[in-house]
Amino acid sequence: MIKKVDHIGIAVRSLEHTLPFYTDVLNLPLLGIEEVETQLVRVAFLEAGGTKLELLEPTSEESTIAKFIEKRGEGIHHVALGVVSIKERISEMKEKGIRMIDDQPRPGAGGANIAFLHPKSTSGVLFELCEKKGMKG
Ligand code: ZN
Numbered sequence: 001m002i003k004k005v006d007h008i009g010i011a012v013r014s015l016e017h018t019l020p021f022y023t024d025v026l027n028l029p030l031l032g033i034e035e036v037e038t039q040l041v042r043v044a045f046l047e048a049g050g051t052k053l054e055l056l057e058p059t060s061e062e063s064t065i066a067k068f069i070e071k072r073g074e075g076i077h078h079v080a081l082g083v084v085s086i087k088e089r090i091s092e093m094k095e096k097g098i099r100m101i102d103d104q105p106r107p108g109a110g111g112a113n114i115a116f117l118h119p120k121s122t123s124g125v126l127f128e129l130c131e132k133k134g135m136k137g
Contacts, residue, residue, distance in 0.1 A: 001089060006082035006130045007045070007052035011065050012074050015044050015057045022046050022053065036109050041065050043109040054080070054109065078116070078126040086113050086131035093117060093129075105131065 012018040015033065022028050023046070031045040031052065040063035044055040056077060058066035068077060083089045086105045093100060099118035108114035108130065117127040 001083060001092070003082040003084065005051050006080045006132070007054045008076060009054045009056055009078040009080060009128065010075065011068050011077040012055050012057050013069060015042060015055055018055055018057075019044060022055070028053065034109055035059065036107075038107060039063070039065075045110065078128050080114070080128040080130040083129050083131055086115060086129055089129050090115050098122070105129075 019030070023030055026048075028046040028048055031047055033042065033044045035042045040058060040060040042057045042059055044057075046053040046055070056065045058069070060066065065077065090100060090103065090105070094103075098121045100115060101118050102115035105113035105115050108128075111133050113131045115129045117129070119126045
């Protein structure tokens with residue numbers, strides 16, 4: 001059911017200060033920057049050999065990313081698994097006893113539909129299910 005690791009989400013205080021490491025030191029191509037208003041974040045995607053890195057910068061202190069950084073500092077925030085038919089995948093997870101943060105898919109960056117699993121059900125890893133438009137099973 002999982003197609004691949006679509007991306008790894010990394011919480012940063014400032015895209016401006018963080019991006020040069022990824023683009024100039026690691027030489028990863030920057031795919032784009034966009035603001036996801038519903039999540040109160042600005043997101044930069046970098047291509048890393050088929051899996052992407054998603055840098056998440058909070059745009060408000062109310063952002064869950066701002067709260068994450070406050071509590072745990074900058075660093076790896078979530079692992080996103082590429083799926084098709086995300087609604088069915090959510091039902092499947094729940095049938096298998098996994099607690100979901102999102103019972104319904106919601107819009108994420110890049111026009112994707114996303115849903116988070118609760119880390120209490122996954123030994124502490126925040127997993128995101130991520131369905132890209134046009135992704136075929
Ligand atoms: Zn993500």
